[in-house]
Amino acid sequence: MPTIKEVSEHAGVSQATVSRVMNGTAKVVEETRVKVLNAMKELGYRPNAHAQSLASNRSNSIGLLISEFDGPFYGALMAGAEEIFRKHKKRILISAGHGDEKLEKEAVEFLLGCRCDALVLHAETLSDEYLIEQANQGTHVILINRNIAEMEGQCLYIDNEQGSFMATEYLIEKGHKNIAYIAGPQWKHDARERFWGYQKALGKHNISLQLGLVEEGNFRESGGYQAASKLLDSGHKFTAVVCGNDQTAYGAISAIEERGLKVPDDISIVGFDDLPYSSLIKPKLTTVHFPIRQIAAEAARRILQDVYKEKNTHTFNSCVQASMVERNSVKSIT
Amino acid sequence: MPTIKEVSEHAGVSQATVSRVMNGTAKVVEETRVKVLNAMKELGYRPNAHAQSLASNRSNSIGLLISEFDGPFYGALMAGAEEIFRKHKKRILISAGHGDEKLEKEAVEFLLGCRCDALVLHAETLSDEYLIEQANQGTHVILINRNIAEMEGQCLYIDNEQGSFMATEYLIEKGHKNIAYIAGPQWKHDARERFWGYQKALGKHNISLQLGLVEEGNFRESGGYQAASKLLDSGHKFTAVVCGNDQTAYGAISAIEERGLKVPDDISIVGFDDLPYSSLIKPKLTTVHFPIRQIAAEAARRILQDVYKEKNTHTFNSCVQASMVERNSVKSIT
DNA sequence: ATTTATAATGGAAGCGATTTCATATGGCGT
DNA sequence: ACGCCATATGAAATCGCTTCCATTATAAAT
Numbered sequence: 001m002p003t004i005k006e007v008s009e010h011a012g013v014s015q016a017t018v019s020r021v022m023n024g025t026a027k028v029v030e031e032t033r034v035k036v037l038n039a040m041k042e043l044g045y046r047p048n049a050h051a052q053s054l055a056s057n058r059s060n061s062i063g064l065l066i067s068e069f070d071g072p073f074y075g076a077l078m079a080g081a082e083e084i085f086r087k088h089k090k091r092i093l094i095s096a097g098h099g100d101e102k103l104e105k106e107a108v109e110f111l112l113g114c115r116c117d118a119l120v121l122h123a124e125t126l127s128d129e130y131l132i133e134q135a136n137q138g139t140h141v142i143l144i145n146r147n148i149a150e151m152e153g154q155c156l157y158i159d160n161e162q163g164s165f166m167a168t169e170y171l172i173e174k175g176h177k178n179i180a181y182i183a184g185p186q187w188k189h190d191a192r193e194r195f196w197g198y199q200k201a202l203g204k205h206n207i208s209l210q211l212g213l214v215e216e217g218n219f220r221e222s223g224g225y226q227a228a229s230k231l232l233d234s235g236h237k238f239t240a241v242v243c244g245n246d247q248t249a250y251g252a253i254s255a256i257e258e259r260g261l262k263v264p265d266d267i268s269i270v271g272f273d274d275l276p277y278s279s280l281i282k283p284k285l286t287t288v289h290f291p292i293r294q295i296a297a298e299a300a301r302r303i304l305q306d307v308y309k310e311k312n313t314h315t316f317n318s319c320v321q322a323s324m325v326e327r328n329s330v331k332s333i334t
Numbered sequence: 335m336p337t338i339k340e341v342s343e344h345a346g347v348s349q350a351t352v353s354r355v356m357n358g359t360a361k362v363v364e365e366t367r368v369k370v371l372n373a374m375k376e377l378g379y380r381p382n383a384h385a386q387s388l389a390s391n392r393s394n395s396i397g398l399l400i401s402e403f404d405g406p407f408y409g410a411l412m413a414g415a416e417e418i419f420r421k422h423k424k425r426i427l428i429s430a431g432h433g434d435e436k437l438e439k440e441a442v443e444f445l446l447g448c449r450c451d452a453l454v455l456h457a458e459t460l461s462d463e464y465l466i467e468q469a470n471q472g473t474h475v476i477l478i479n480r481n482i483a484e485m486e487g488q489c490l491y492i493d494n495e496q497g498s499f500m501a502t503e504y505l506i507e508k509g510h511k512n513i514a515y516i517a518g519p520q521w522k523h524d525a526r527e528r529f530w531g532y533q534k535a536l537g538k539h540n541i542s543l544q545l546g547l548v549e550e551g552n553f554r555e556s557g558g559y560q561a562a563s564k565l566l567d568s569g570h571k572f573t574a575v576v577c578g579n580d581q582t583a584y585g586a587i588s589a590i591e592e593r594g595l596k597v598p599d600d601i602s603i604v605g606f607d608d609l610p611y612s613s614l615i616k617p618k619l620t621t622v623h624f625p626i627r628q629i630a631a632e633a634a635r636r637i638l639q640d641v642y643k644e645k646n647t648h649t650f651n652s653c654v655q656a657s658m659v660e661r662n663s664v665k666s667i668t
Numbered sequence: 669a670t671t672t673a674t675a676a677t678g679g680a681a682g683c684g685a686t687t688t689c690a691t692a693t694g695g696c697g698t
Numbered sequence: 699a700c701g702c703c704a705t706a707t708g709a710a711a712t713c714g715c716t717t718c719c720a721t722t723a724t725a726a727a728t
Contacts (some may be wrong), residue, residue, distance in 0.1 A: 001449075001472065003713090003714055003715085004714060004715060004716095005714075005715095013677075013678085014677065014678045014679075015678090015679095015714090015715080015716090016677070016678060016679080016680095016716080016717075017676085017677060017678075018348040018715095019715070019717080020676095020677090020716095022715095023716085025716085025717085026675095026676085026677095027675075027676070028676075028677085029675090029676065029677090032676085032677085044360060044471075046443065046446050046447050047447060047714085047715075048388070048447065048449060048713085048714050049384075049386075049447040049448045049449070050383075050384040050387040050388045050393070050448070050449060050713090050714080050715090051384075051388050051683090051702085051713070051714035051715035051716090052386055052617075052714080052715055052716075053683095053715090054382070054384045054683050054684065054685085054713090054714080054715070054716090055682080055683055055714075055715040055716040055717080056387050056683085056715080056716055057683075057716090067411040068413065069409055069412035069416055070406065070409030070410055070412065071409060072406075074402055074409075075403055075405060075408075075409055077406030078403035078404070079402065079403040079404045080629070082403055082430060086437075092430055093427065093428075094426075095425070096416060096420075109380060110383075110425060112380050113380050113381060113382065113383040114383045115335075115382060115384060117384070127703060137335075138335065140363075190722065191659070217340075245373075247417040250614060277611050277614060279611075280611060280615070281585075281614055281615065282616055283617070308348065337683090337684055337685085338684060338685060338686095339684075339685095347707075347708085348707065348708045348709075349684090349685080349686090349708090349709095350686080350687080350709080350710095351707060351708075352685095352704085352706070352707060353685070353686060353687085354686095354706095354707090356685095356693090357686085359686085359687085360706085360707095361705075361706075362706075362707085363705095363707090366706085366707085380685085381684085382684050382685065383685095384684080384685085385683070385684035385685035385686085385713090386684080386685055386686075386714045387685090387713090388683090388684080388685070388686090388712095388714065388715085389684075389685045389686040389687080389712075389713055390685080390686055390687085390713085391686090391713070395696070585706065
């Protein structure tokens with residue numbers, strides 16, 4: 001693979017000049033510019049990104065930490081960020097932590113090793129301390145779905161509590177009184193926040209929480225299925241269930257229908273996240289919309305402004321509100 | 335951020351020694367090794383990946399070209415490759431082409447600029463010539479879902495014909511005789527291959543193809559819906575339909591149910607791809623599983639063997655077989 | 669005509685690692 | 699006690715760029 005040296009020789013100019021026409025960092029007479037361009041084309045020259053980053057101390061790439069490469073949530077996260085960055089000729093480096101502390105740390109170390117100009121982290125297991133330390137290390141960091149006081153202004157999260165509160169209240173307003181809850185894993189802060197929103201909504205309407213109506217799932221279908229099965233088989237009566245997320249809801253619906261019951265006629269369901277599938281399944285799922293794509297895009301815009309100094313009159317706020325999406329999985333009762 | 339020089343000074347050794355303990359490329363006396371390790375820890379040293387790649391001419395990263403960051407297909411592709419590479423301490427660089435020739439080319443150029451040790455390309459719009467050229471340029475390339483004669487041994491694709499054949503034969507064995515087909519756009523090679531598999535299955539069982547039972551869709555729901563509507567309204571009788579892909583099947587099911595008919599009681603349906611959603615819809619779709627995750631993993635293993643010379647007794651074949659997933663959209667008839 | 673400012677280009681020093689080659693050290697056999 | 703070899707370490711070149719500074723050519727000003 002040809003180097004800048006070969007190009008410069010081929011064009012009969014210095015390396016500096018080649019660099020200049022590549023980057024447009026200084027004026028080059030049209031004639032020499034053309035010579036260089038031709039030389040580059042003839043040799044099939046492709047600048048070595050590593051050498052560039054090393055020399056310029058800029059990688060023009062942004063590191064993205066996610067948990068998994070598949071799944072609609074992370075898909076939207078990646079797509080949202082990439083769309084914005086692509087338009088500004090920035091590249092993203094994606095690394096997955098798989099919800100494992102060690103891997104997540106390795107992933108961040110990798111991104112730092114690549115000297116990313118900024119990081120967008122959806123960190124599940126990393127401690128606040130670790131994150132704060134990285135942020136103070138010099139690299140610009142944005143945290144998705146997390147709110148650490150010491151990092152105010154670098155966090156971008158959804159109001160989980162409010163979303164869950166809204167979902168629960170929605171059911172209450174539809175006349176439901178016995179409302180079950182299938183939580184996400186409680187070591188996850190968002191799972192806790194959502195659970196708390198449910199509790200607050202009950203509280204506000206003077207409904208006391210029944211422990212028999214709460215189960216912990218795993219944020220996946222399997223957990224929703226098992227939790228709902230337990231709930232149904234326990235004999236406790238309830239007319240609705242709030243799910244920690246949509247996937248949990250899918251599992252719950254399966255369990256319910258397997259027992260010959262109907263959603264929403266016998267039991268109403270609301271989810272959280274508004275995954276793409278949720279509008280396709282039957283019944284279409286009533287859920288809380290989680291605008292992750294927009295959040296990711298917002299993170300990207302912020303970085304463009306703060307790190308790359310692109311002019312931008314946009315103002316940002318850290319906490320984005322969730323919204324209800326009414327579909328067909330909830331029935332009013334009287 | 336500290337450099338290897340600072341580490342070496344802090345530890346009172348040479349840079350070479352630091353490099354050696356980092357990479358384990360040569361024996362270092364335990365005592366000095368510890369000194370270096372401590373220095374690294376104390377300074378919070380993180381090797382600069384760009385400098386490493388530049389100096390060693392190895393990036394330990396593999397470029398991945400996909401069309402989109404979201405969507406179950408590409409999610410599985412990324413995840414499958416990453417899982418394997420991660421276990422071997424290799425990193426992936428993902429770039430999306432968005433089904434656009436210019437962007438796709440840019441994406442590849444980017445990956446080449448990053449001096450990836452190998453490329454895994456799911457190229458939709460790039461020409462055979464371009465791909466062949468890149469492959470001859472020195473970088474190891476693997477093509478997913480594509481079969482170019484000149485690049486034999488570097489292609490990894492599914493046996494569309496066999497998959498479709500299997501699906502059709504499955505219906506025949508369930509007693510169906512009048513089997514319709516909703517094809518994908520025939521300019522796509524995979525759509526043609528799938529259609530051919532259908533024809534071969536009919537042929538094998540001495541069923542002649544009825545032109546009135548074949549429609550061309552667009553591989554999306556809308557096309558499936560329209561094609562099925564035409565079929566149903568045409569008056570030709572059939573008891574089952576083979577769809578070019580799952581999305582087509584979704585559309586077809588809608589059209590069928592809209593006419594008050596039931597799947598599978600009145601009409602059986604089989605799809606192709608086995609999207610995650612297919613196990614969630616009702617009825618759960620019987621379909622042909624497209625093992626994209628495994629294909630991606632296979633590509634990764636191949637690269638580990640060919641590029642990184644990891645010992646591997648695995649033998650590879652280019653064409654992977656599809657398999658039937660029996661669910662609830664097909665009924666036996668007598 | 670001479671000076672001065674300006675624009676275009678080149679030379680060479682980094683950037684932070686790896687790697688080759690040379691050197692110092694110590695143990696061993698004789 | 700001598701030389702020899704193996705082993706651990708260091709010095710310095712190198713990878714392919716960017717960028718600062720110097721240099722030359724050109725135009726404008728006096």
